[in-house]
Amino acid sequence: MIDRLSWLQTHTPFKSLSLEALEAIAAALRTESIAANRRIVLEDTPVTHLIILRSGELEAYHTTRDRPATVTTLLPGTVLHWPELVLEQQAPQTVITLTDCELWTLPREVFAPLADQFPELRQQVSQQLQSALSDLAHEQERQAVLRPYLVPRVKQGIVGSSRYAVRLRQGIKEAARDRQPVLIFGEPGLEKDNIAALIHYGSRDRRQPLIRFNCGTLSANGAELFGKATKPGLLDWVAEGTLILNNVHEWPAHLYPQLRRLVAEQTYEPVADPPALPRRFPGRLILIAEKKGCDCQDLVHHQIKVPPLRVTKADIEALVNYYIALYCRQRGIPKPRITPEALRRLQSYDFPGNLRELASLVERALVQADGAELLTEEVFWPERSRQRRFRWNLLNAYPQLRAFLRSPWWPDRLNYGLTLWLFPLIVAIGLWGPQDRPHNFTLNLFWAWWWPVSLLIFPFLGRIWCAVCPFMIYGEVLQRLSLKIWPRQLRPWPRQLAERWGGWVLFGLFAVILLWEELWDLPNTAYLSSWLLILITAGAVIFSQLYERRFWCRYLCPIGGMNGLFGKLSILELRAQQGVCAASCQTYQCYKGGPALGEGQETGGCPVYSHPAQLTDNRNCVLCMTCLKACPHRSVEVNLRPPAIDLWTSHEATAAEVCLLFLLLGAVVLHRLPLLLAWLGLTEAHFWLQGMIAVVALALPGLLAWGWHQMQRQGSVPFVRLAYGYLPLVLGANLAYYLPLGLGEAGQLLPVTFATFGLDGASLPSWQAHPAVIGFLQTTTLVVSTLASLLLSQKIARSPLRQMWHPWLGIIALAWGIAYLL
Numbered sequence: 001m002i003d004r005l006s007w008l009q010t011h012t013p014f015k016s017l018s019l020e021a022l023e024a025i026a027a028a029l030r031t032e033s034i035a036a037n038r039r040i041v042l043e044d045t046p047v048t049h050l051i052i053l054r055s056g057e058l059e060a061y062h063t064t065r066d067r068p069a070t071v072t073t074l075l076p077g078t079v080l081h082w083p084e085l086v087l088e089q090q091a092p093q094t095v096i097t098l099t100d101c102e103l104w105t106l107p108r109e110v111f112a113p114l115a116d117q118f119p120e121l122r123q124q125v126s127q128q129l130q131s132a133l134s135d136l137a138h139e140q141e142r143q144a145v146l147r148p149y150l151v152p153r154v155k156q157g158i159v160g161s162s163r164y165a166v167r168l169r170q171g172i173k174e175a176a177r178d179r180q181p182v183l184i185f186g187e188p189g190l191e192k193d194n195i196a197a198l199i200h201y202g203s204r205d206r207r208q209p210l211i212r213f214n215c216g217t218l219s220a221n222g223a224e225l226f227g228k229a230t231k232p233g234l235l236d237w238v239a240e241g242t243l244i245l246n247n248v249h250e251w252p253a254h255l256y257p258q259l260r261r262l263v264a265e266q267t268y269e270p271v272a273d274p275p276a277l278p279r280r281f282p283g284r285l286i287l288i289a290e291k292k293g294c295d296c297q298d299l300v301h302h303q304i305k306v307p308p309l310r311v312t313k314a315d316i317e318a319l320v321n322y323y324i325a326l327y328c329r330q331r332g333i334p335k336p337r338i339t340p341e342a343l344r345r346l347q348s349y350d351f352p353g354n355l356r357e358l359a360s361l362v363e364r365a366l367v368q369a370d371g372a373e374l375l376t377e378e379v380f381w382p383e384r385s386r387q388r389r390f391r392w393n394l395l396n397a398y399p400q401l402r403a404f405l406r407s408p409w410w411p412d413r414l415n416y417g418l419t420l421w422l423f424p425l426i427v428a429i430g431l432w433g434p435q436d437r438p439h440n441f442t443l444n445l446f447w448a449w450w451w452p453v454s455l456l457i458f459p460f461l462g463r464i465w466c467a468v469c470p471f472m473i474y475g476e477v478l479q480r481l482s483l484k485i486w487p488r489q490l491r492p493w494p495r496q497l498a499e500r501w502g503g504w505v506l507f508g509l510f511a512v513i514l515l516w517e518e519l520w521d522l523p524n525t526a527y528l529s530s531w532l533l534i535l536i537t538a539g540a541v542i543f544s545q546l547y548e549r550r551f552w553c554r555y556l557c558p559i560g561g562m563n564g565l566f567g568k569l570s571i572l573e574l575r576a577q578q579g580v581c582a583a584s585c586q587t588y589q590c591y592k593g594g595p596a597l598g599e600g601q602e603t604g605g606c607p608v609y610s611h612p613a614q615l616t617d618n619r620n621c622v623l624c625m626t627c628l629k630a631c632p633h634r635s636v637e638v639n640l641r642p643p644a645i646d647l648w649t650s651h652e653a654t655a656a657e658v659c660l661l662f663l664l665l666g667a668v669v670l671h672r673l674p675l676l677l678a679w680l681g682l683t684e685a686h687f688w689l690q691g692m693i694a695v696v697a698l699a700l701p702g703l704l705a706w707g708w709h710q711m712q713r714q715g716s717v718p719f720v721r722l723a724y725g726y727l728p729l730v731l732g733a734n735l736a737y738y739l740p741l742g743l744g745e746a747g748q749l750l751p752v753t754f755a756t757f758g759l760d761g762a763s764l765p766s767w768q769a770h771p772a773v774i775g776f777l778q779t780t781t782l783v784v785s786t787l788a789s790l791l792l793s794q795k796i797a798r799s800p801l802r803q804m805w806h807p808w809l810g811i812i813a814l815a816w817g818i819a820y821l822l
Helices: 003-011 019-028 082-087 108-117 119-148 164-176 190-199 234-240 251-264 313-331 340-347 354-369 400-404 409-432 441-461 468-484 495-519 524-545 553-558 560-565 578-586 626-630 655-670 673-681 687-710 719-744 746-758 770-798 805-821
Strands: 030-034 040-041 049-055 059-061 068-075 093-098 100-105 182-185 210-214 242-246 286-287 302-305 572-576 634-640
Touching: 003 354, 003 655, 019 108, 040 719, 049 108, 068 626, 082 108, 082 119, 100 108, 108 119, 108 400, 119 234, 119 495, 164 190, 164 302, 182 524, 190 242, 190 286, 190 495, 234 242, 251 286, 286 578, 302 524, 313 340, 340 409, 400 626, 409 441, 409 524, 441 524, 441 560, 441 719, 441 746, 468 524, 468 553, 495 553, 495 560, 495 655, 495 687, 524 553, 560 719, 572 578, 572 626, 626 634, 634 805, 655 687, 655 719, 655 770, 655 805, 687 719, 719 746, 719 770, 719 805, 770 805
Parallel strands: 182 286, 182 302, 210 242, 242 286
Antiparallel strands: 030 100, 040 093, 049 100, 059 068, 059 093, 572 634
């Protein structure tokens, strides 16, 4: 009896009754044990007992026709039917046992005399009713205030199976486990408020209100949020609910201390003069921003970054099907299918508006389809991205070209069936054959054919020479042979070191080659020209024994560096559809290599470790077409484009490459070293003095261009970027220098070849352009390349024409100087 009385005083609402009343109730209670899943009360039936839950759990609910049942879990200490017995009402709820329960019951016929004996039993019910009415009025007022800000439900779940979607679901689950503040940040259109709703409705506070307030509309003093001394604010009305502070990056700067205090301490001060006492905010905060660096980021426990749609393209198919199903279900129409071409078009688009743009695009397509069974590419209109404009895919236009580039003929059979055997013959003839130009076809091929033709190819086919380059063919052959003889793991590339210093090493090697060429007269000395070829091949072979794939070609080869630089001017590019790669590819066979998959062939991966979807210019693509052969998704494209378009759109400038650019322009000056020495009266000068003058000649164009740029520092584009405007002039100047060799000596190949082997080839056909024609073509080449440089520099600078006179004068002055030398 004493234990029962003590328990009633401690755990039930009866603790407010007098001791005599409690003793009477305790003495009259009966104990009942009820098994789990038993109904003990049926709603809307007469009440027969007062029930007190002593142990276990009960569940109470009331059903209605117009809305779902409200379910409540009842714990020990709950008293049922006290008001109903006093007021003689029916049971308001159905009650069942969730677990095995011990109940204390008091029959109606026993309770009535006790209520007459102790009037406080009826008085307590009256007080409870008054309190309930007061609470109801307060709740109605609260609902009226919160209604404009209420987020009633979740719009959708996280659709997709990509690693980004999985990570986002995990972040939402972790945030829903506790009541710590959350920061959700991401680009516009990502439905970040829906993620906040997922967190709230997935937590134990799901029955509390979820309120969204836009920080951009906050008044100067924040009274609508913090309230005033006599008027509650939203923080008061939210109580234990969840408050979403949307666009927190727009929070007024002068109110940042209040925001930090609210996040860190869960307290705030109403707007009052004098200042009121701080109040505690018992609810939960979720902050939403369009960028991570908000002022209270360091105070937030959970940070959820919502990835933009352009990096989650693997989920686009699932999202499109979800939006189609949602729209069709709402309108009761059949669900159409989307064609693979339309899906690829969507995957190739970056969606700057993210999920909202995709949803509206799908809805518009369904309206346009007007009940069609298929959604074709024509009903979707995503704009082409900046990088995709003005491109024409040759592989789609010419299937025969695609078939050839995917065949063994390009470049493997050409390399291993011709170049591999022809190259050592050319080098050997240079070493042991006649040493002068008229009697050695190695000198004719290298200086009169290779240089002019390769310079002519750059604007059209870019770095295509590297696909058939004999230097790296021997590097690859000896790499495979050495791995068979001495199996080992080749070293991975030291990328950071190579990216930082590779360009400077390449620049230094090219400078040494140019000085060696001019001071030792390589164009007229066959064995030295052959040794130059041998040394470059040796570099490729050595680094192929140390590192995997073509490390030499990517970072250190002087010829490759020049090819990559001039390849930026090409009207041809190899790229891949980023959307298709992101959405469909999980093997990266074009980059890593792998077995045949679908229409993709077995390959060893890109020899220079370049992913075609990540290329921003032509420097690191050798057009070997390995990626085209490996890709099972038809993502790789070979496009015609405006020449040099990368240089003013997606290009990244580097100082080492700019130095190489002006080194190549200085090479044209260096090639006129005899003329320079004659001007200076130093034709009989010491070798080392000639070397110093040669170094100055190499550096002179770059120093002049840099100095001229420094004269107009204010408001100008950085020199390292604007310097690429000189690139057409550099190509044109080198081509103008080699035109006399190409038009004057290249036609003598047959007689020179016969003379190489001691035969008389004087009667063999040959050709040679007239000097006037050569001079005209040189002048035309310089004029066209100068005009191209003027146009390109204006594109790079993105400045009005009236502001371009200073860099244009520099380009014209250098072009005039080169023309004078030539």
